Amino acid sequence: MNTNLQTPIFRQLFDQESSTYTYLIADPETKEAVIIDPVYEKYERDESLIKNLGLKLLYILETHVHADHVTSASKLKTRFNAKIAISKNSGNQCADIGLVDNQILQFGRFEIKALPTPGHTNGCMSFLFQNMVFTGDSLMIGLAGRTDFQEGSSEKLYESVQSQLFTLSEDTLVYPGHDYQGFTVSTIGEEKKFNKRLGGGKTEQEFSSIMSSLNLPKPKKIDIAVPANMVCGVKKT
Template sequence: MIFQQFFEPDSSTFTYLLGCEQTRQAVLIDTVECDVEQYVQALASHGLTLVYTLETHVHADHVTGADTLRKRLGSKSVVHRDAGAMCGDLLVTDGIHLSVGHMDIEVRYTPGHTNGCVSYYVGDRIFTGDALLIGGCGRTDFQQGNAGQLYDSIHSKIFSLPDETLIFPGHDYNGNTVSSVGQEKQNNKRLGGQQSREAFIEIMANLKLAYPKHIDVALPANQACGNIAVKQSA
């Protein structure tokens, strides 16, 4: 499998390119609009055709490049059916498998950060979006967030995987790029060490986080799959 990780520093967002070596078909996970040219160049350098842009959720901190890539390259946008982005070309549910060349991509429904969060399980790795971060997790005080639901999602859909499964999150703010299920089960500051559900809910209720600085622009734009006109009128 061809694999490349991108990092957008303003929102500390990771985007992932996955490509099939045999068929040269590819997907991008959690694109950022301002980095579209980087993705196009990377696809060309690997000789890949973009089939899907996969969203882990409707983002509140950056605008997705899905609409721009769809118009430019003919790719299809994939979001969960409860994400609030009916503009998606493919609305997925838990347990759906996407076949891209010889790659099998399993959709795992992991709500709690938002009501429409999914993680994508591919081979030896899982792309967790904002549900599970390295050493932390997504906030639960916006977009139908629910701390108890997030705890259940992480334990049933991510921590249930083999310990050696690689974790690639949607963001990192501390210079990390990858973790593993075993490392997060042991060391995650909010969930590790067999943290109880009740204690986790208490932690999340007392974070006192600032209002997301890009949410008023990013959320309506992403509900339209990153449509530029919606972004500019917001």
Template sequence: MLVKQLKDNESSTYTYLIEDEPTKEAVIIDPVKEHVEEYIQFLDSLNLKLKYILDTHVHADHITGSGILREKTGAESVLGEQTKAACVSRKVKDGEVLSFGSIDIKVISTPGHTPCHVAYLIEDRVFTGDALFINGCGRTDFQGGSAEQLWNSVTGKLFQLDPDTLVCPGHDYKMKRVSTIQQEKDLNPRFKNQTKEGFIELMNNLNLPDPKKIHEAVPANEACGV
């Protein structure tokens, strides 16, 4: 399995292209609309066939490339079953397994940042979107977010994975790239030595400004970015 981590500098989003080498089937996680041509060039250069476009959630800070990628490649777009995006090819639920080549993708429902949020477990990597960052987590103060749900998703589901599982986040604002479940349990200041009540209070009092693109991005993403 080959994993390529691509970055959108404007929104500090990480997009992942994952290839099953023997079959040349591939998936992409959280593509950003402005980079769709690059993704297609990359897929073409390695002669890859895109099978799934996996969004972890309906983003508020960038527009998904899923709709255009679907049109151009014929791949199926995927979101968690709680999404309002009727345009998506396939809605997945907790525990569901998709596959490309010989590789399984296990869907882990991780609501909290948004109700529809899912993480994707692929071999020894978990793609955590905006549920879990390196030393942080996504916000819970818009788009139906819930600090209590996020606490349950992270501590009850992601932190129960094998401690050596690599954490591949949806963003990092300080150029960090990868972590492990053990590292996040040991070091993440949002969860370490914290109670559910303390976490909820912390998250509900961050008082951050809305993401710049939220009023454009959410409706665009509910239309698959097209």
């Protein structure tokens, strides 16, 4: 892994409706860029930002097949001639790259690495870039992704967090796929201590017990979002 810490262009973007974070990372010299988890309704905002910054979008990365919003991957791919990448275990039917565990993608002088973090879904990945990890719905600030729909498995999620995320340096910045309290970032050290579902040394049994007692409602958009995201955000209108 290239640990070159040259400063990237870095933007965190928020969709208020679904509380989703999208991330744009670029090399300021070559202008080559990746975007993580873009949202369909925010296409115009993101397209305009990429254009204004003069970036060359190489990759559209999805942490997983989302159940709560539709991706703008197809629209961005068409507009910028970029490649869509998602875990080969995601069931996605249209990606250009089916990511394998620990696969590295290069953009400009930078590298981003796909860590396998299944549990919320089978095809969940987290993306490691310099001292930042983009955790999608695996590890969230103070929380963990749901394990009660799609291929959710609290056993798998616990193992993923313990082996892939909690082994990272404690000062690694955690950038989640969502936040509902207005946090934008945390650290691995804080999550190990304070995460309500996974922190403070909780055992897998304790985690599974918490997750099975959440009794959350079915995600509102799941019946639209999952099929649309399986085909990279081509919405049926």
